[in-house]
Amino acid sequence: MIVIVGCNKGGAGKTTTAVNLAVALALRGSDVCLVDADPQRSATRWYAEREAAELKPTITLVEKRDNITQTLKTLGEKFDHVIVDVAGRNSRELITGAVIADVIIAPHQCSQLDLDTLGELQEQVTRIRDLNPELKVLAYHSMASTNPSVRETERREFLAFLDEFPEIQPLISIGFYRKAYKDSIPCGKSVIEGDNAQASSEIQTLMKEVFGA
Structure with missing residues (x-):
């Protein structure tokens, strides 16, 4: 499966x-x-830290810019999952x-600046589906409040906003704003490999919803 994690707003x-997700999938043997x-190159720097620490399981990293269609097609034939x-x-x-x-997983915070970009994403999706129906x-509700x-109010607002964009399906999974996510990146780790059970559960839930049990 080829999964793009992307949207039209930075910092999401x-x-x-x-x-x-890459580590979670590798941990289950993919x-x-x-x-x-x-x-x-944020993912590349994360990967370099993971390699330096000799963490297992290993994953493969490829850097590619501009037109990535053929690269993804080739990688999709070789790997179980391409993230x-x-x-x-x-x-x-x-x-x-x-x-x-x-699949496109589109992380968005429940903020007006983030959600305002959904209209542009829906227009892109409509055109892309002419080639990839x-x-x-x-839509992944990311960095949600733990308060x-x-x-609950934030979640209702997130889902209500998405009702305006039928081409984009909201995920049940939610990623909350937790320090564990920030702390894991400089170490080349996933939160699944850390000691925050809540963050680990969030990633496991997301993985199962997108990729199946």
Whole structure:
């Protein structure tokens, strides 16, 4: 399966989601390739730390920019899963990757600036489905508040906003704003390999919802 983690807004947790999914899939025995298609190279730096620490399981990293269609097609034939981290904007990598992808996971915070970009994403998806009609687009509520007094209201607002965009399906899974996610990145780890059970459960739940049991 080829999965692009991308949207048109920076700072929504795309790289964090991509690397955590890659490790989660590898831990269950899948052969995983992580594609860094973001010029900021955040996934590549994370991977370098993982290699230096000699952490297991290992995953494969490929860097690719511009038109990534053929690269993803080739990798999709070789690996069980290809996870693609793209820039937080309307990038050539997002568009050319979506032509061949099975799924786009689009992380968004429940903020007006994040959610305002969903209209642009829906327009992109409508055009891309002329070439890739089976493409699924899943909105992932990321960096959600852990405050019990606001989390339910925030979730309702997130889902209500998504009702306006029928081409984009909301995921049941939610990623909450936890320090564990930030702490794991400089170590080349996934939160699954850490000691925060809540963050680990969030990634496991996301993986099962997108990839199945």
